[in-house]
Amino acid sequence: MPSSNVDVHEMKIGPVTFQVAFGDITKEEADVIVNSTSKAFNLKAGVSRAILECAGQNVEMACSHLAEKGNSDYIVTEGGLLRCKNIVHVIGGSDVKQSIFFVLQECEKRKYSSVCLPAIGTGNAQKDPEEVANAMIDAIEDSIQNGMLQSVKKVKVVIFLPHLLDVFCDSMKKREASLASLQPSLRSKLTSFMKSPSPFPQKQNPLVLKKKTESASFQVCGESGKCIKNVVSWIQDLITKELCPYTYEDECIKDFNEKEYQKLNELQENLNIAICLDYKRALIEVFGLGKDLTQARNAIEEMIKGMRLAKEQKSQAELISEFIEWQYCKNSTFQSFDKITNLQLETAWKAKKRKTVVKINHQSYTVDLTTHTATDAKGHSLPVQRLMKSEVKTPEHWDDMKQQDFCVVELQPGHAEYNTVASKFNQTCSHFCIEKIERIQNPDLWNCYQTRKKTMDTKNGHKNNEKQLFHGTDADSVPHVNRNGFNRSYAGKNAVAYGKGTYFAVDACYSANDIYSRPDSHGRKHMYYVRVLTGNYTRGNHSLIVPPPKSPENPTDLYDTVTDCVRNPHLFVVFYDYQAYPEYLITFTN
Template identity: 30%
Template sequence: MNGRTKGFLAEHCPEHHTSGGIASTAQVPSGQIFTTPPGGFPCKAIMHVCGERDTSVIKTLAKEIVVQCEHGRYQSVAIPAICAGQGGLDPNVVAKSILEGVKDGVQGANLQYLKTIRIILLKMNVFLEFKVMAQQIFGGNKQLTAPAPLVPTSVASRGRSRSTISSRSGSLSVPHSIDLSSLVTALPVTDNTAPFLVIGYTDKEVSDACRELQRAYDSLCSTHSFYSEEIEHLTQDELDQLRSKINSLHLQLERISSGRWVVTGLKDGVNEVFRLIQGALLRQVREKDQTSLFTQVTWCILGPRGVWQKVPKEINYKLERNDVKDGIVDAQGVKWTVDLRKMEATACDSGQVTALKRLENLSDFSLPINWDNMSQNDHLKVIALDPQSAEYQTVKADFKKTVAKTVLKIERIQNMNLRRLYEGRKKELESKNGPPVGAGEKILYHGTSEVSCLSIMKSNFNRNYAGQNANYFGHGTYFAVNASYSANPTYAVPAADGTQLMFVARVLTGHYAQGQANMKTPPVLVTPDQYYDSVVDKTQNPSMFVVFHDCQAYPDYLIKFK
């Protein structure tokens, strides 16, 4: 073969087992076919053409080759990728021209003799382009499959030895369901073969060549196995990536046991799948660690209105690991730089500086987000609030709605044991009552004396003291809706200096009924084993609530006023 000439090989007569070769020195005009005897090649004839690097010429030649082979009663023809090699044309363009020409030739001729049309492709990139284009042009529904081990088969032809080496693989489909059991469905083995024709003078030469091909093939392929649990928590995006890689990289994914899978194919493709699964596993481990840490440690950032906010779970993990060199993003999407030594964060856009804090939770109790941190040995902390803080201003404003006296001090009561019991009771009532009543948590007021103050902070409100001032609605603990009622000196007993004390309490009112002076428990709600949760001075717009369960109220703040 020289210049612009390509060789074509046709076979005829079933008794002659032919093989293909390309060899010629003939000069052929553009767009024409010149046929010569095969010489020493094991075929019936060799056709010579010149494609002139012109796609329309190539398409016409492909069609004419099919037509002439049928007229010559040839049973098969082997066509190379005209101009895709030294010709320098884009393999995709060549594939489109040749395959469209073949299709036109097959459709235009009433084929009776020509049974097999082979395309000779020597480079992997050219093969892949032809494979994709063939699926588009011929509308085939065969699915992309991964290479499988080459299988040599010896055949005798005209006194020479040859071997056809084919690749056989199982066809697999990847459904769109996230369910692992249907991620990969194995179909019956189909004959997707890529034949290699090896010609030699002796069986040994052919066998040696086949072994070298097999070694070369094996050196480019690999497998990787993994377990079902490694992919059962893949995200939808990761599943889509897995399906895409299996298809585009021509890999084979199959189940080899009840909980084990294996992916097979070229090394680069298998390694890409391996990295994808490893990345997903690392993500799963990281998310599990983040979730576990979130129950143990809570990082908070002080919001623009002075209200503490939890940071997202992944940011919580970064702060705990001191991985803040790239900054953090809060739940509102604001990015901050962080100084953990000062426990401060600075907004990247506005330069605003705010505070950070870290709370350590117990296994059965998470600290309220507005609390200061406490160790397991700190059962009670009394924190004086900063008068400039939003927390102080909120408590003061609610108090001043009905009380004209001066607020001197506000303290936050942090009693871990009492708050744990209160939260437990809250969950109990939420479960018992269901929506919309639930636990009926309200912020109410309770006036007290200096003598009783410390006892309440340590051991909660004690209903055994009921009746010291009045018990018009039952023998329980009384809480007022308005601070002005509790500010009465009868309840908030003045100290020697004239100062008074009042608790701001969280109270679980649930279902409530009209109270009576002789009640020691709330009345029956529906059946003898179902009771109201509290009683009131009047059921329409109540101004007083009475609870009979010691854990049904919690002293949240203590206000000192005069």
């Protein structure tokens, strides 16, 4: 029978303590508190009203902001003034069992151990209290059966209406007897094939998937124990051979959320496959047969590819917005484009495109980058402008630009500037012959680089963020780098071992390799001596498209670059535009 005291009725469901109590949920303390609300996430009645009022205005504003982003089954906000880390807002009128799945998924993703929730849907949604109680217990049972609950140890339902307490307690009592016989199967589910070890590897922290994988039982009869053993071994070998696992490792897996969960669940529902996901290792495994496995693999890789592109675009948009701001004029006032559109305009402008199509207040406009006007389908035009957020003085030793926006200046052998660059090159490349050294004078690129440096110096609390490194390239890439620097279209051109970025070497001999500085038809090779903002760095890996977080607890605080060896770096990888300036171009031969 469920144990109880004056205030709390509880029972064990596998490793989880399930509690029901009469009280005020706003006074509870847990890692997560659940708010049962409306489809618009703005219910101002009953328990939901009490939660929002006690959590504070910031939570209510965040809830409203997240709700505007589009259709969602639930949203997550900070805990505000409540005694919790996060509030999960679910729709009271939705499927209660599915809502509990969402809540438990969020708890597991954050490694939370406790969750407190109201009797979801028994208020404004007028759901049957007994069905709600059963759905909650079903969700916990299924989550244990699927191997989801690694962190969650306590689920507490706080009842606001006294008459509902008896309903929930009755459901607990009815379930207690069936759970007693169910617990062994919950623990053993998916761990045995024919009462022997499973070909499926066990995971410490698998993804929760709605589809259950049912066991298949075989009865083998034979003349002797040896014959039976051989048959069982043959069947197991056949299953293992046919169930070819597909494994994919990518840092983006750590960013999976509701959208990705839904996609994986759809794959399992539509295909004969089983999926296992390890967040800690950022690894996903799929088990299945033939075409189903191939179809799942293609869908997962396409999904992760989209995530990588979106993540890269968001990072680039954030960075570009530090230096460049595109604006449109409406009602005699210039207004800034959003960061993604700002990136789109800047990318088109740098590529010297004449026109690009953007959205202004959900309406399409064609922006003419030569006349700086945006025109809609009806012919209405708005002025557009490009602003540099800060202007940096160009180096005093640069030659007169003569009103040019870019120039290349050949240095004279024997001069101090030439000798400094040549000396650094010759430290490891003395067997090569320098043909010429040129200074790249690009004020726009220099301004963005210096602005980025100032931001990094402030963020890291010191000015030791810059190194002078080498980068080998081919003759065809020189005009692009001189004009645009080492931007995203250039990233990953010659190497990806430590991440898909641009690689810079500590020693010139590394960049002198023909793989990187490929000779032209006349035997000339090209290498840049580059100012690089290495900042704070860590060891990279092939899956990175942006630097990894410094701490899992703060996923937005990223390293500045990555390297091959933190203690003794030989190379650095940069992922962002404007984090490296191609100061000198060395042309040399064997």
